[in-house]
Amino acid sequence: MNACLEIRERLSEYLDGALDSEEVSGIESHLASCSACREELSSLRAVCEVLGTLKSVDSPPDFLNRLRERMTSRSFFKRVTRWLFFPLKIKLPLEFVTAAAVGVLLFFILTPQQAMKPVTAPFPKGVSEKARKASVPARTKEIRETVRVGADTPGGILPDTSDKTESLLEIVLEIRTGSVLYRKASEKEAIKTEQQQVRQTPRADLAKPLEAAPPFAEEKAAPAPEIKKDAKDDAADKATHLFQGQESVKARVIGRIVQIGGEVIGSSEEREEKVLICRIPKDAFGRLRESLESLGDRVSFSKEPLQTTADPVEVRVRIVFLE
């Protein structure tokens, strides 16, 4: 049987006369004694004959003309392609730059104008840090207000208020420290006392010690040369002053909250930021906002009305200290 398999593998070549005389005589002697392989050979021969009898298809008479037309149209297409894309070294970068420019243009056209306005932009971009510092007055205060919809308790600062209020209002008060907060040593004690009173006083009585704090305008009036002098103090002293200055601002804010009939229900603080959570009557929100504005110049201000049915409302006041 194995002999038959080997023979059958060579039958195709045998038919084509592609074997040498020795292989041919071997195959022929096997064929003489094996009828199955003879049948196989005759079938293969029939296949070859059948394929050989297939008629050639006629080529269409207009083959050459159609070919010429196609080549002409192809060469036109090729010319256009070449014109559009070649030489690659120059045209591809150009096309890429153009596409990028169109993309940027579309972005600016399609982006709503409102979304492009920054919430706070005390200085236009591109102004160097030095120029900015030079133009900053001795003390700059910026108030930014944002209204967030939905319960929001970042960092676990807020108690669960979802059953009491529908929205969380947030006032962001940005205080540019500059060197103003490094107050004179003589002021240290007053600030310290004020701070202790704030911490010890029950919420309802917050207004009293805060009212006693020196008016903010006085601090503002501090002469610049004196500040510069203070800035030369050693680092530890600076840090203490800075901390006390920040506490003073915080105490003032608490004072304003209490003034308009609200109460502070929670607070948290980090190095550059102090957060006060307070509950105020709904109709007092506008007054609180104005009151905090008076701490400094307002930079931007949301004119959206208060979108809540809750009363009292909870407001988060974030005091951000900027360098």
Place this chain on the structure above:
Amino acid sequence: MEDRNVAKDADSRQDDALVRAFQGGEQKAFDALVKRHQGRIINLCFRMLGDLDEANDFAQETFIKAFNGLGRFRLDASFSTWLYRIAVNTCKNRLTSLAYRFRKKTLPIVEENPMETNSEPLHLEDSNPLPLKCMEDKERAARIQKAISSLSPDQRSVVILRDIEGLSYEEIAAIVRQNQGTVKSRLSRARQALKERLRPILI
């Protein structure tokens, strides 16, 4: 066989002269080359693809490729071998393309058995046997083509070049860029497969 080789050599020399003329800037020489080879190329494409319209289309594609590459063609191989190679590769690319396979899947097979699918009864009262003979031939040719089309592109090209175009192992090996051993084994397998598929009409 010797006469055939002599004729082949003469053809080959004529092809070479036309190629040189084309490379020398004579564009008309290409038309002459097309006229000389279009029949065989169309036939090869038809046997490879099994469709006459596609065959014409891809034969033209073959000549366009040849036109674009003829400037760089060196006469170390014969022009016809080179042209066959372009045609075989063009058809193989078509056979393996997604578009072709998708089309093949969605085409209804109406030619499965023409005698059964034809709703009109055939009226062959005419005693003249020619129409019947003609129809039988057509049906037979369609069956053979269907059997060829069932082979893989590699087997298909080898069996067409050998048994339909009558090329030698050496020429086929040069066209498909394989050694002769590979060509022989592919051919043997292709014939075996065809033998099985054509058994009803071989008897």
